[in-house]
Amino acid sequence: MPKKAKSEKLIRRGVRTDGRKIHDLRNIKIEVGPLERADGSAYIEWGNNKILAAVYGPREVHPRHLARPDRAFFRCRYHMAPFSTTERKRPAPSRRERELSKVTRVALEPSILTKLYPRAGIDVFIEILQSDGGTRCAGITAASIALVDAGIPMKDLVAACAAGKIDGKIVLDLNEVEDQEGDADVPVAIMPRTGGISLLQMDGILSQTEFKEALELALEGCKQVYELQKEALTKAYVQEEAPVKDEEKSEGEEQNE
Amino acid sequence: MSDSYKIVAKITKKQIADNLLKNTRIDGRGLLDYREITTEIGLLEKASGSALVSIGKTKVLAGVKVEMGEPYPDKPDAGVLTVNVELTPLASPSFEPGPPSEDAIELARVVDRGIRESKAVDLNKLCIVPGKKVFVVFVDLNVLNHSGNLFDTSALASILALMNAKTREYTVSKGGQLKYKKSTTHLPIQNFPVEVTVAKIGEKMVVDVSLEEEAVIDAQLTIAVGKDNEICAIQKSLIGTFSQDEVHQALQIATDKAKEIREKVLRGVEGWLEGKE
Numbered sequence: 299m300p301k302k303a304k305s306e307k308l309i310r311r312g313v314r315t316d317g318r319k320i321h322d323l324r325n326i327k328i329e330v331g332p333l334e335r336a337d338g339s340a341y342i343e344w345g346n347n348k349i350l351a352a353v354y355g356p357r358e359v360h361p362r363h364l365a366r367p368d369r370a371f372f373r374c375r376y377h378m379a380p381f382s383t384t385e386r387k388r389p390a391p392s393r394r395e396r397e398l399s400k401v402t403r404v405a406l407e408p409s410i411l412t413k414l415y416p417r418a419g420i421d422v423f424i425e426i427l428q429s430d431g432g433t434r435c436a437g438i439t440a441a442s443i444a445l446v447d448a449g450i451p452m453k454d455l456v457a458a459c460a461a462g463k464i465d466g467k468i469v470l471d472l473n474e475v476e477d478q479e480g481d482a483d484v485p486v487a488i489m490p491r492t493g494g495i496s497l498l499q500m501d502g503i504l505s506q507t508e509f510k511e512a513l514e515l516a517l518e519g520c521k522q523v524y525e526l527q528k529e530a531l532t533k534a535y536v537q538e539e540a541p542v543k544d545e546e547k548s549e550g551e552e553q554n555e
Numbered sequence: 556m557s558d559s560y561k562i563v564a565k566i567t568k569k570q571i572a573d574n575l576l577k578n579t580r581i582d583g584r585g586l587l588d589y590r591e592i593t594t595e596i597g598l599l600e601k602a603s604g605s606a607l608v609s610i611g612k613t614k615v616l617a618g619v620k621v622e623m624g625e626p627y628p629d630k631p632d633a634g635v636l637t638v639n640v641e642l643t644p645l646a647s648p649s650f651e652p653g654p655p656s657e658d659a660i661e662l663a664r665v666v667d668r669g670i671r672e673s674k675a676v677d678l679n680k681l682c683i684v685p686g687k688k689v690f691v692v693f694v695d696l697n698v699l700n701h702s703g704n705l706f707d708t709s710a711l712a713s714i715l716a717l718m719n720a721k722t723r724e725y726t727v728s729k730g731g732q733l734k735y736k737k738s739t740t741h742l743p744i745q746n747f748p749v750e751v752t753v754a755k756i757g758e759k760m761v762v763d764v765s766l767e768e769e770a771v772i773d774a775q776l777t778i779a780v781g782k783d784n785e786i787c788a789i790q791k792s793l794i795g796t797f798s799q800d801e802v803h804q805a806l807q808i809a810t811d812k813a814k815e816i817r818e819k820v821l822r823g824v825e826g827w828l829e830g831k832e
Contacts, residue, residue: 397664400657400792407794484789494796498776500789501672506806509786513802 330534338448359419405497459519604720634681669779710750
């Protein structure tokens, strides 16, 4: 693989192309429930990534033969909008998107209590509106929030974040340029309460010690993302509850449904 | 593979688990033992390169074709490598004809990543006319018998078929026209990645899972290790999870096993490669 811009450094005096230090996460903004019709939804801005996630279910599975006798059938679709990339991406799902759909499903499924809904289906749709590296991690993070918003019973949230190697250094959360021109990328997702790693991929070349360092760093990143997820959820649901409390004082017995 | 929904008799699951507690497996192997690996190289004439690899009863045939094509716009001076997998109905009653399933795509992409990221094929040497003409290397994998551990078998078949592959030597005229010579040359191979899939069943880590075991494993990590023990690709699959310690443990297992397999396989092949020089 040729490195296009060998002369252009990705880290200069400890500062990366977008102004971050090597262990900094990009700015993350999470919005809970932006979509009307979906049972649950979330919008995430992760640096320049802009991603929507929607959840439906538990609902009937179509086609019906996919229904499982002992658990809900869980599906994920990771999809990039044609305008989300520098060059237009064809709308049909690419092989990359199909693989990412699969790893996303596998990353989220262990957090969901699928056995509570035999024969039902739960669907997650992730739409990348704008991509800037690290979309799978951002997508998983958003989808987990959307699952909570849909009221799906879960053991834990799933928080995702990548680490990688650029200019010989292990850094957190690669952006697009760093991903393309760097040496390695290690996306990770965890269920933070148990520490179970539900997504782990790597491409590029890392020595054994570098990999361990990258994994450690990515796990730290996941924990920061987890805090942001909790913050977003608390904010969303506490706000909704506030007016109810006011009514409680004035109208007394009408709630407690 | 996970696409076909598996219902395993509880008694089989229990038998597998009980055996693991005693550090043995239902087929009598130790936890970190591979089944017998056999390789047959260069068995097809029309393919540029070919290899048939069996691990136990699992059989994968890899065929390489090298053709002329255009480079990717973002890498104008590099050849192109593509890996494709066919899970043909010949290999298992659960495989159906038709467009590739999610499992086939994942398998192809994980094999691709191991070869690509380890820079096993020096793609820069496959450029003919920058921006216009390059060699395109197609690795097509045909799974002939699915009896567990398709990742490792397919990866091994791919790299062996690539090592076996030959292209015609050529000269380029000033006008960019290509003229083939009679002589052939091997593809520029510079690494030998080996993929090792470490599976977790309960608390135990095992390698090279058989079909019965595949139905009960919780999660697996496929790790591609290059010739200098560098890690080139990782893929976690199935819906279980790993702890950080378990990942480290799997990494160690994969590194040791990859080395062992590389040495074993190359012992048989190396002489063959030199003989063809």
